[in-house]
Amino acid sequence: MTSHLRPLALILTSLSVSTAQAQMTPEQMQLLGHNCLQCHAAANTGAPLLGDIQDWQARMQKGREQILKNSIEGIGGMPPMGYCSACTQEDMQVLIDFMLGDAKEVGHDN
Numbered sequence: 001m002t003s004h005l006r007p008l009a010l011i012l013t014s015l016s017v018s019t020a021q022a023q024m025t026p027e028q029m030q031l032l033g034h035n036c037l038q039c040h041a042a043a044n045t046g047a048p049l050l051g052d053i054q055d056w057q058a059r060m061q062k063g064r065e066q067i068l069k070n071s072i073e074g075i076g077g078m079p080p081m082g083y084c085s086a087c088t089q090e091d092m093q094v095l096i097d098f099m100l101g102d103a104k105e106v107g108h109d110n
């Protein structure tokens with residue numbers, strides 16, 4: 001349901017405040033908007049939502065490396081590379097760091 005999509009500009013504006021540590025280029029910002037938010041900013045796609053710290057915090061239990069690997073290879077409803085054919089692995093890392101926001105890696109010693 002596209003009606004669940006919040007305007008992209010609104011999401012990015014509200015998030016850029018709390019995630020100032022994520023160094024995203026304008027290009028990566030576009031990759032995010034074009035490839036990830038259709039699921040990660042939409043309710044009922046099963047995707048953890050941007051800004052939903054609790055959901056991301058729970059995922060962090062498996063560690064940042066594993067999350068990156070899952071995103072590149074695909075996991076459940078998450079397509080390999082999130083359908084982002086223009087994304088490099090480095091882009092993915094930055095986008096994922098951005099999505100993770102304030103979630104912290106717990107109980108993982110890397």
Ligand code: HEC
Nearest residue numbers: 035036039046047059067070075076077078082084095096
């Ligand atoms: C077609 C919808 C869709 C698109 C597009 C999509 N995702 Fe996902 N993503 C999902 C779903 C659904 C999950 C939850 C998968 C699960 O845990 O079963 C997910 C999970 C994730 C996770 C967590 C992986 C883990 O190990 O828990 C990350 C990180 C992620 N996506 C990043 C991205 C990025 C970055 C993009 C854009 C390049 C993207 N996604 C595009 C649907 C999508």
